[in-house]
Amino acid sequence: MFGKAACLSLIAGAVLLTTSIGVPQLRAQSMIDMVDLSSPQFTQAEMTRADIEAALASLPEGETLNLFGKALNKLDLSGMDLRRVNFQAARLMGATLAKANLEGVNLDSVWALNSDWTGANLKGASLFGTQLIGAKLDGADLTGARVAGDFSKASMKGARLDGADLSADEKNQSMGLMRGTFKGTNLEGASLRNANLRRALIEFTDLNGADLTGASLAGSELGGTDFTGANVDGADFDEADVNNARIGAMANAGKAKNLDRAKNLDRAFRN
DSSP states (O other): OOOHHHHHHHHHHHHHOOOOOOOOOOSTTOOGGGSOTTSHHHHOBSSOHHHHHHHHHTOOTTOOEEOTTOBBTTOBOTTOBOTTEEOTTOBOTTOBOTTOBOTTOBOTTOBOTTOBOTTOBOTTOEEEEEEOTTOBOTTOBOTTOEEEEEOTTOBOTTOBOTTOBOOOOOSOOTTOOOOOEEESOBOTTOBOTTOBOTTOEEESOBOTTOBOTTOBOTTOBOTTOBOTTOBOTTOBOTTOBOTTOBOTTOBTGGGOBSGGGOBTGGGSBOO
16 A cells, blocks of 8 residues: 555646656655646646636535646635635646635645745645745745645745644655755745754755744754744754754754754854
8 A cells, every 4th residue: 555645646646747848856756857837737727716716605514625636727816715625636836825715725736836825824734745836925824734845945934834744754755755845945034833844855945033943853954054043942953964054143042952963063154
């Protein structure tokens, strides 16, 4: 039997896989190098906002609107209450979901490059294998969410990820290591209090003024990340790789856990 990571990857592959266009691979769990992002599956929409509104209005109480695998690219779904929608494996490339309510929604294996989720409510949502490269999530609330997707080059200024699980999935790695990936991401002023970032990939990311109180960064990859002004009170750095990371101006560095056990501590910037 396949584990969750493998199943979701296979499902996404069956729905989305096309011929390669030679896009460089960004991470092991990404299939971006094997899909044609210029194809209708990733550029067009098979439903309109009005279609979704009508479907939700006629939806029997207690049921969920299943939009699994639907092409919803570039739709404006801003401000909508989408808590009763299953978006698993849907394509939301360039879509706008600003201030939408997606609390607890299944967004596993969704493709949403360069989409806009500004101020969206994503509390407790599942973003497993989700592709949000270049997306905008400023002020979005991902409190308690499962975040094992790719947020590389995304803007997440002031986003809230308190208690969120961004850790690596250790159970099944047949399709690659599934974990929160933040490469070149802007997390300035974000709140990650008590978040689980164990073995997460957070390289060359802006964490200026972020709140990492009580967060677990154990085993995470933090190369080149800027922690200037970040509150690390109680944050666990056990075996985290801080190569070329800027850690000299962290707030409450003396209250961080296991900072002395971080990898490449001698190569981190202290000023």
